[in-house]
Amino acid sequence: MTRVSHDMMCVYVFRHREHGPEFLLLRRAAGDYMGGTWQPVYGGIREGETAWQAALREMREETGLVPSRLYQANSVDSFYTAGNDTVYHCPVFAAEVPGDAEVALNAEHDEFDWVHVDDVAAQLIWPGQRRAVAEIVQEIIRGGPAQQFLEIRV
Numbered sequence: 001m002t003r004v005s006h007d008m009m010c011v012y013v014f015r016h017r018e019h020g021p022e023f024l025l026l027r028r029a030a031g032d033y034m035g036g037t038w039q040p041v042y043g044g045i046r047e048g049e050t051a052w053q054a055a056l057r058e059m060r061e062e063t064g065l066v067p068s069r070l071y072q073a074n075s076v077d078s079f080y081t082a083g084n085d086t087v088y089h090c091p092v093f094a095a096e097v098p099g100d101a102e103v104a105l106n107a108e109h110d111e112f113d114w115v116h117v118d119d120v121a122a123q124l125i126w127p128g129q130r131r132a133v134a135e136i137v138q139e140i141i142r143g144g145p146a147q148q149f150l151e152i153r154v
Contacts, residue, residue, distance in 0.1 A: 003086040007045045010132070012132060013065060014141060052091075069096040071136075073136055117141065
């Protein structure tokens with residue numbers, strides 16, 4: 001029987017610069033699953049941890065960054081993996097960091113890039129990721145009507 005998992009989450013890190021907002025993308029290390037692909041921060045939710053607490057921890061572990069603001073997105077990244085016959089439901093978060101924030105990668109990734117908001121969708125391989133970015137841009141970065149209800153006070 002197909003397994004359903006809700007023990008993962010993802011975080012789209014962004015910053016504001018003079019030329020507009022940028023998203024942080026991480027390249028999976030060559031030896032890892034999906035090595036060489038660009039993605040946001042993904043990680044597991046530990047026992048006794050909320051999804052947003054996991055988002056903060058994974059962001060710190062994978063990038064060395066701590067957000068100045070954290071938001072939940074309305075969307076959940078849902079996808080199926082045939083290799084283990086599992087449907088994953090990953091809560092989506094957006095984390096704002098200062099414009100001069102310095103990234104310190106862990107071993108899961110071999111490179112990072114700050115990508116302008118207009119170009120980020122072209123770097124992402126999954127439709128769910130592109131949809132999440134569009135929602136984050138509309139509702140959080142550009143201050144849509146839901147923004148005030150999406151911020152998580154940490």
